[in-house]
Amino acid sequence: MSSVDHPLHYNHGKIEVIDAIDSWRLGFYEGNIVKYIARSRHKGDRLQDLEKALWYLERLVSLEKEKHKKSE
Secondary structure, three states, X not given: OXXXXXXXXXXXXXXXXXXXXXXXXXXXHHXXXXXXXXXXXXXXXXXXXXXXXXXXXXHHHHHHHHHHHHHO
């Protein structure tokens, strides 16, 4: 396995996270949220990955609030 295409933290379970993200047609923010949460247990610093997921979620919520305000 290639450390670029298939690092060890990508390959836990039956599918890779990227396949789920593609199948579910998630956007950039949603995809990153899922990616960081799903891989967090298999990398060195779980808390850091959860914080990254939270950062993307907060950014997504902020963008959605802006869109909502503009549509009112």
